Amino acid sequence: MEDGQRMYSQQGGLTNMSGNVLPQYNMGQDEPSDQRKQEIGDILQQIMTITDQSLDEAQARCRKHTLNCHRMKPALFSVLCEIKEKTVLSIRNSQEEEPPDPQLMRLDNMLIAEGVAGPEKGGGSSAAANATAAASGGQPDSAIEHSDYRAKLAQIRQIYHTELEKYEQACNEFTTHVVNLLREQSRTRPIAPKEIERMVTIIRKKFAAIEMQLKQSTCEAVMILRSRFLDARRKRRNFSKQATELLNEYFYSHLSNPYPSEEAKEELARKCGITVSQVSNWFGNKRIRYKKNITKAQEEANVYAAKSAAAHEGQGAAGYNVGGGQAGMYMNLNGGDNYQSSDNSVGDNVQNQITPHPRSQNGSPHDQKPDDSTDSWCAGAFMQGLDGEGDNYDGSSDEPGLKRPKI
């Protein structure tokens, strides 16, 4: 109470100061300034002391009413609002304008890209499907995983949207509540509409932070889902038999140069229902494993050669008769006794014999004759005859005999 009084006495100066301000608000124009000061002083005193008084409800209502009805009230209200704005609110004001959070943008982008936060429910769903398809390269093999993935993603999306809605609703409810409260209080406290607005933005910001957390955890969930379902390494699927067949056919029919061109890869990918990079992987693996175990591969080569021959019956299969003399040929290539025929132990010997494939491949394999150069990828000479132009396995190649590989 004493404090209040002291402050009040200090505010005498303020009153004077306000006296300078008040005319701006067009108040009390027709009254002598002394009287005005007196009245303002009264009101201020009431304000300063009102909180220290214990009032029963009736009393409080009565006082409130008196205050509210006072003709000086609106003007004082404005002044106090202004002072408040200049002191407290301006600090907040300075922090208000901030650039869009890059983190939030990242999260938003990801959620949209993953089809979680799509434009609409339907759109989101198709976006999710697209994302899935893009990630898989449209591989029909893993359709089950994809539907599973999509279901899980839809679940995440559902939770996300539900939560978002909840937050939004809560935010709106809370905002309304606060606004109402402030409006109510603005009858007795100097609360300008601007301040209410500001409070609303503060609330929205708080809820935006919560929303961001939701987005973050949603992103995490999607990432986990992705890694679980779309990490092909973890979910390795063998290609279909047919696909493997096609790839093997190509490989063995281009054995002297098993480097399909981009177009050939695309074609193979299309035929096999796999991606181009899978085709590349396949050929990469095939080449390396072929080299590592040539004898076995040879047998396989013969199988495919025989198949091709059968497929092209009547065209003469002489060119595929790589079986009989093959081992001998290879022995030749490897200097005979050096070669160890036991499984998986050919490693070093073979590795030393083969001619690494040079980087430069001029054109598609279809453009290359089996023996048009000596830089075969893998001692390819003994394969000659297997290699044809495309599927033209007519065996009519009258190329000269075997070439000795570079050793």
Added chain:
DNA sequence: TCGTATGATTGTGG
């Protein structure tokens, strides 16, 4: 359950 096959990834070199 174990060994092998196989598709994918990683690291390296050109």
Added chain:
DNA sequence: CCACAATCATACGA
């Protein structure tokens, strides 16, 4: 960026 080599992680058959 591509090919290769090594390696990983899973699929699959015995």
